[in-house]
Amino acid sequence: MPGFNVIFNGLLESRNKAILQFWECATAYLKNPPTREQLEKAIDDFITENEDTLPLLQGALDKLNNSGFFKRESRSYWMTLNKAPNMAKSEDKEMTKAGIEMMKENYKEIMGAEPYTITQK
Structure with missing residues (x-):
């Protein structure tokens, strides 16, 4: 399964x-998670x-x-991204x-808010 950054980047794109x-990933913890085919169908239907x-x-x-589970990873993603030019x-x-x-523009277009405000909390 892909990691956080792969999924987050893909969503931003x-x-x-x-x-x-x-x-x-969101359903992997379930005792009987939906199959990939079931998820594909549900997403396609939506x-x-x-x-x-x-x-x-x-x-x-x-x-x-x-979510409490990913909040720190999201914050770390944006902090790392903002530091990338220096590296x-x-x-x-x-x-x-x-x-x-x-x-950042992709995020703003999707969410209607600036992404870096996440890192300023």
């Missing part, structure tokens, strides 16, 4: 695969009915940002900064 990965993935992306990011080689600094801005 609005990837359907990341929605599936999130739900696989997308068909709502004609959008936005509510799924928002729900997953909300849980990752605000990049000089020739990569601008591209790194642009990538970070893109991720």
Whole structure:
């Protein structure tokens, strides 16, 4: 199963695969978790009915940002991301900064809030 950063990045990039990965992880603790096929069908049905993935992306990011289990990982993700330009080689600094801005913009588009406010708490 993919880790937190892989799923979080995928959600920020609005990837359907990341929605599936999130739900696989979210239901893994259940005694009889749904199969991948069952999750795929439920997600596909939801997308068909709502004609959008936005509510799924928002729900997953909300849980990752605000649940006690993942809150620290989410905060660490943004803190590390914000420090990345300082760790990049000089020739990569601008591209790194642009990538970070893109991720922040993606978050803002999905959630309607600035992501770095998460790290200021």
